[in-house]
Amino acid sequence: MATIYVDDRPYEVDPAKNLLEECLSKGLDLPYFCWHPALGSVGACRQCAVKQYRDENDQRGRIVMACMTPAMDGARISIRDKDAVQFRAGIIELLMSNHPHDCPVCDEGGECHLQDMTVMTGHNYRGYRFGKRTFTNQQLGPFINHEMNRCITCYRCVRYYRDYAGGKDLDAFASHNHVYFGRHEDGALENEFSGNLVEICPTGVFTDKTLKQHYTRKWDLQTAPSVCAHCSLGCNTIAGERYGQLRRILNRYNAQVNGYFLCDRGRFGYGFVNGDRRLRQPRLLQDGESRPVSGAEALKRTALLLGRQSRVIGIGSPRASVEANFALRTLVGSRNFFSGMAPGEEHLVARMLHVLRGAGVRTPSLCEVESADAVLVLGEDVTQTAPLLALAIRQAVKQAPRRQAMQLRIPRWDDAALNEVMQQQKGPLYIATPAGTRLDEAATQCFRGAPDDVARLGFAVARALDATAPPVRGLSREERAAVQAIAGALRKAERPVVVSGSGCGSEAVVDAAAQVARALGGAGTANLCFTAAECNSFGLGLLNAMGTAEAFQRVADGLVDTVVVLENDLYRRVGRASVEAMLASAHVVAIDHSATDTVAGAEVAFPSGTFAETEGTMVNNEGRAQRFYQVFVPQGEVKPAWSWLGELAQAAGRTELTGLRSPDDLLAALGRAVAAFEGLPERVAGASFRVNGEKVPRLSPRASGRTAVSANVNVHEPKPPEDPDSPLAFTMEGYPQQPPSPLITRFWAPGWNSVQSLNKFQAEVGGALAGGDPGMRLIEPVANGAAAYTDEIPPAFRRRAGEFLVVPLHHIFGSDEQSAVAPAVAQRSPGPYAALSPEDAQTLGVQDGEFVEIELDGGMFQLPALLMSSMTVGVLGVPVGIGSLRGVDLPARSRCRRV
Amino acid sequence: MLTQDERNRIRAEAAHYDHPQAACVEALKIVQEHHRWVSDEHLKEIAALLDMSPEALDSVATFYNLIFRKPVGENVILLCDSVSCWIMGYEGIRAHLKEHLGVELGETTSDGKFTLLPMACLGTCDRGPAMMVGNELYRNLDNDKVDEILARYRHPSGA
Ligand code: SF4
Ligand code: SF4
Ligand code: FES
Numbered sequence A: 001m002a003t004i005y006v007d008d009r010p011y012e013v014d015p016a017k018n019l020l021e022e023c024l025s026k027g028l029d030l031p032y033f034c035w036h037p038a039l040g041s042v043g044a045c046r047q048c049a050v051k052q053y054r055d056e057n058d059q060r061g062r063i064v065m066a067c068m069t070p071a072m073d074g075a076r077i078s079i080r081d082k083d084a085v086q087f088r089a090g091i092i093e094l095l096m097s098n099h100p101h102d103c104p105v106c107d108e109g110g111e112c113h114l115q116d117m118t119v120m121t122g123h124n125y126r127g128y129r130f131g132k133r134t135f136t137n138q139q140l141g142p143f144i145n146h147e148m149n150r151c152i153t154c155y156r157c158v159r160y161y162r163d164y165a166g167g168k169d170l171d172a173f174a175s176h177n178h179v180y181f182g183r184h185e186d187g188a189l190e191n192e193f194s195g196n197l198v199e200i201c202p203t204g205v206f207t208d209k210t211l212k213q214h215y216t217r218k219w220d221l222q223t224a225p226s227v228c229a230h231c232s233l234g235c236n237t238i239a240g241e242r243y244g245q246l247r248r249i250l251n252r253y254n255a256q257v258n259g260y261f262l263c264d265r266g267r268f269g270y271g272f273v274n275g276d277r278r279l280r281q282p283r284l285l286q287d288g289e290s291r292p293v294s295g296a297e298a299l300k301r302t303a304l305l306l307g308r309q310s311r312v313i314g315i316g317s318p319r320a321s322v323e324a325n326f327a328l329r330t331l332v333g334s335r336n337f338f339s340g341m342a343p344g345e346e347h348l349v350a351r352m353l354h355v356l357r358g359a360g361v362r363t364p365s366l367c368e369v370e371s372a373d374a375v376l377v378l379g380e381d382v383t384q385t386a387p388l389l390a391l392a393i394r395q396a397v398k399q400a401p402r403r404q405a406m407q408l409r410i411p412r413w414d415d416a417a418l419n420e421v422m423q424q425q426k427g428p429l430y431i432a433t434p435a436g437t438r439l440d441e442a443a444t445q446c447f448r449g450a451p452d453d454v455a456r457l458g459f460a461v462a463r464a465l466d467a468t469a470p471p472v473r474g475l476s477r478e479e480r481a482a483v484q485a486i487a488g489a490l491r492k493a494e495r496p497v498v499v500s501g502s503g504c505g506s507e508a509v510v511d512a513a514a515q516v517a518r519a520l521g522g523a524g525t526a527n528l529c530f531t532a533a534e535c536n537s538f539g540l541g542l543l544n545a546m547g548t549a550e551a552f553q554r555v556a557d558g559l560v561d562t563v564v565v566l567e568n569d570l571y572r573r574v575g576r577a578s579v580e581a582m583l584a585s586a587h588v589v590a591i592d593h594s595a596t597d598t599v600a601g602a603e604v605a606f607p608s609g610t611f612a613e614t615e616g617t618m619v620n621n622e623g624r625a626q627r628f629y630q631v632f633v634p635q636g637e638v639k640p641a642w643s644w645l646g647e648l649a650q651a652a653g654r655t656e657l658t659g660l661r662s663p664d665d666l667l668a669a670l671g672r673a674v675a676a677f678e679g680l681p682e683r684v685a686g687a688s689f690r691v692n693g694e695k696v697p698r699l700s701p702r703a704s705g706r707t708a709v710s711a712n713v714n715v716h717e718p719k720p721p722e723d724p725d726s727p728l729a730f731t732m733e734g735y736p737q738q739p740p741s742p743l744i745t746r747f748w749a750p751g752w753n754s755v756q757s758l759n760k761f762q763a764e765v766g767g768a769l770a771g772g773d774p775g776m777r778l779i780e781p782v783a784n785g786a787a788a789y790t791d792e793i794p795p796a797f798r799r800r801a802g803e804f805l806v807v808p809l810h811h812i813f814g815s816d817e818q819s820a821v822a823p824a825v826a827q828r829s830p831g832p833y834a835a836l837s838p839e840d841a842q843t844l845g846v847q848d849g850e851f852v853e854i855e856l857d858g859g860m861f862q863l864p865a866l867l868m869s870s871m872t873v874g875v876l877g878v879p880v881g882i883g884s885l886r887g888v889d890l891p892a893r894s895r896c897r898r899v
Numbered sequence B: 001m002l003t004q005d006e007r008n009r010i011r012a013e014a015a016h017y018d019h020p021q022a023a024c025v026e027a028l029k030i031v032q033e034h035h036r037w038v039s040d041e042h043l044k045e046i047a048a049l050l051d052m053s054p055e056a057l058d059s060v061a062t063f064y065n066l067i068f069r070k071p072v073g074e075n076v077i078l079l080c081d082s083v084s085c086w087i088m089g090y091e092g093i094r095a096h097l098k099e100h101l102g103v104e105l106g107e108t109t110s111d112g113k114f115t116l117l118p119m120a121c122l123g124t125c126d127r128g129p130a131m132m133v134g135n136e137l138y139r140n141l142d143n144d145k146v147d148e149i150l151a152r153y154r155h156p157s158g159a
Helices: A019-025 A082-095 A113-121 A156-164 A194-200 A264-273 A295-305 A322-332 A343-356 A366-370 A387-396 A399-406 A415-422 A438-442 A451-465 A477-492 A507-521 A537-541 A548-556 A576-585 A597-601 A641-651 A663-673 A755-761 A823-828 A838-844 B004-014 B020-035 B040-049 B054-063 B083-087 B090-101 B143-154
Strands: A002-006 A009-013 A049-053 A062-065 A076-078 A144-146 A171-173 A180-182 A206-208 A222-227 A236-242 A245-251 A283-286 A289-292 A312-315 A374-378 A429-433 A445-448 A496-501 A526-531 A562-566 A587-592 A604-607 A616-619 A624-628 A803-809 A834-836 A851-856 A859-867 A875-879 A892-898 B075-080 B114-119 B131-133 B136-138
Touching: A002 A019, A009 A019, A049 A082, A062 A082, A082 A113, A113 A755, A144 A194, A156 A171, A156 A194, A156 A387, A156 A415, A171 B054, A194 A206, A194 A245, A194 A264, A222 A624, A236 A264, A245 A264, A264 A387, A264 A823, A283 A295, A295 A587, A295 A604, A295 A641, A312 A322, A312 A548, A322 A537, A322 A562, A322 A616, A322 A641, A322 A663, A343 A507, A343 A526, A343 A537, A343 A548, A366 A387, A366 A496, A366 A526, A374 A387, A374 A451, A374 A477, A374 A507, A387 A438, A387 A496, A399 A415, A429 A438, A429 A451, A429 A477, A445 A477, A451 A477, A451 A507, A477 A496, A477 A507, A496 A507, A507 A526, A537 A616, A548 A576, A562 A641, A576 A597, A587 A597, A587 A641, A616 A663, A803 A851, A834 A838, A834 A851, A838 A859, A838 A892, B004 B020, B004 B040, B020 B040, B020 B054, B040 B054, B075 B090, B083 B090, B090 B114, B090 B143, B131 B143
Parallel strands: A002 A076, A312 A562, A374 A429, A374 A496, A429 A445, A496 A526, A562 A587, A587 A604, A803 A875, A834 A859, B075 B114
Antiparallel strands: A002 A009, A049 A062, A049 A076, A144 A206, A171 A180, A222 A236, A236 A245, A283 A289, A283 A604, A616 A624, A803 A892, A834 A875, A851 A859, A851 A892, B075 B131, B131 B136
16 A cells, blocks of 8 residues: 555555556546556546646646556645646647537437546637548448547547457557548448447447437436346346337446446347337237237136146246246246256256356356466357457456566556567467357467367366376377467466356366366366356256256146246247147247247247346356346336236236245245355345435436426326336436445446446446445355366267268357347348368368258258368358257257258 | 569568568558559558458558558659748749649649659758659759759650
């Protein structure tokens, strides 16, 4: 700790930080542009000027940039000094000289850091009377709007996009007063994290194009803390609504999870909530005709199907909340509750949970992955399956070279200097996958092989780390060299992380990752990061459901009268024939937010809410339980799934759900029923929670039109909807100040209207949220107990003539069921294909784009060949969730021929 | 398409460095030497040769104002407009050049012979006003001298 004096007041600070960070951490207002807590300082904008004095006798002092000056013990600075104030006002005047002053038509208006800083410096009247330079804007694809005239040349965008996110297609062009930030030609920004430009850019140059299509000012959006529903990482988000439509997703900072960033799937995948595939009215299927009916009529029909004599089973869902799944489990009984995951995935999730809850390993948070100094990725294309994990790994590879550079006594925040020393050096990152991945470019070495060979590599690394691990026989010389290199790097590292998941569908790969972690951990624990397919895969996994395949078996055996399917399109899980057999031989009641094929075939269907219209808990890949809150009251008869289940039970005269009328009730019961959830209910801010006796408002005090928004229907101001289920309110009334961190509905502070107001919500800038980051880890390492090695090591992959191993390839845009139908994401999704190595293509005699036929699960699929030079020979990749190939458990062997 | 010779020269330059990107300015100069300017197509080819994104290369190319990203004439005239030349009569020379060539600063004559560009300093302040045509430096200019110089470039063989 050090003491600095700001305008003669002493402050205790961390000398490893710079003056700007520390001033902001102490709650002082000091304007800035180019500095960003995740990007560090470069001193480019000159906005954060302060006066620094040698000692208390120094009367003159000198102007320094706070972001470029260490918070050294004894430092004396002034923010209020006349020269500093004038300097800062002058800088903003210069920055603004070419700015078009078009705030009223700018999407950033009202949440603009440039507006805030301009007001803060007191620059009110412009002195610049001359012509302004104007630029031509670019079409940057479906996500980002470009309006270059508003640029103040802070360079944050390129520093984020290139240096932080590893993007290649955004840069700064030209010089002096016509520096231009964009691509070399029009086209969609290629980086998977481009959406963060919206929050990184302090002006209206890069804005959310999906928001533009139904634009609403920040203060008019009804917002609530939410959790991303599009992969297993569970990034924290703020979702905003107006007029019954979800209008945008913003990042919600959580130092342990997503930090400042989201991926483009998470940010722009919300369109499904407003989509025309939504189910808004219950439906009945009669004589092959599906017709909308009232809730009462649908319940009446269901009452018969769920009656006491009826043999009922429930199929849960990895995209439904823990509460909804538990409600179904409670209704049908745990012996009749099936997970609803694809059988292969279900098996892998169970396996991963088993490993993580066993000895020797620890599941790291994303933040911990970011600070790893050696990473081994086994089998997982993380950029596609768990995007933000890839962003974290891109930071991890900078750890080792940065540590070296810092030995030259360069502070951690001095970004330009560190980059200069680090150049393009990368710390150890090893990737073993069946096909090339976007992260390969950051890797020390990549290894290509069928899943079994990826696993063997992992097992061999474990053996190299610990001689008591079982050996792997028959490795090639090349593989042995790779194994030695990987083991050496992991052993040398202080914070190594092993990353794997269910992405390539291989149990051996999961086991191999566990083996490496155990070997690495020795007597302690090593970090093992698993990813699963969906947002609540792990939450569902912890509910100990029965296997999906068994549900179908029971129906086939005639042991079931009625199946209740919760938010699950079964066609994505098992083969078409199985689903159709179930629909034909049992009464199927489906509850879902969208009209899936399963909903279409169900006898009765009830419309449930999406993540934005309900409240609940999801458990992410780290085992972190996180609550998402309802954003708005949906139209039509849409209700939370758990609420429909309660009504169903009541209508059928069943008592299982009696007394479980809210997410709080369900969570409390869950905490009692399932050990893994013990302690969670107490940690969640439930419906009765109040801050100073008040609820937390979802609307800002500036929200406009409250008395007029529904005047076309009725001139009387409607009563705001009540929210009996959460401590949030659907109004602008309530606790006016900062709520506890899990209940942050928006980032705003007096004078700070933009997302940069986040500084005011953190205990320390760039650190945890005040009061701690939300979420509760349900999986902690077991203190002791010997980690047993498995000796089930698969034999090397052997290709058979004329046959391929078909593996799943994931796509950030297209593979996730919910986001895939969002219009912006759909535009970026690839079409169906069969990816194969050029060598195999030649053997088959196919050219790129020509059709091949494969046989899977008894079905024939014709797909255009995609020649992929990084594809393992003998392996064929098909895109997950794209095209007609659904419900097939991969990897699987298949013949393949040219059509 | 870049010629084989250009490619070879670029590769040779790149071989001098640990990272081929370090040769990007040289590569741009080589291409400009052959084609007078660097087109989008050429830019992409160079980027691929040096393992760079077109953005990264264009960022360098556009930073330097002597790398031309638009077509220029056979001869590029760089007229010095810095303080010393201005004192010594730059404005008169500029007016004369504009009239003589029939173009504004930044433009190319319709016959494609000349492009007229301003230049911040040619490093010859003691002999202003000065200009460069191609790689030649001309100093102590007056209108007659300018006419004479331009004539030489108009009819190179008739010297
Ligand atoms: S586009 Fe935005 S982030 Fe980039 S330099 Fe301009 S103002 Fe800064
Ligand atoms: S899809 Fe995954 S990585 Fe992307 S924002 Fe959502 S949770 Fe985060
Ligand atoms: S924030 Fe310090 S110079 Fe830009």
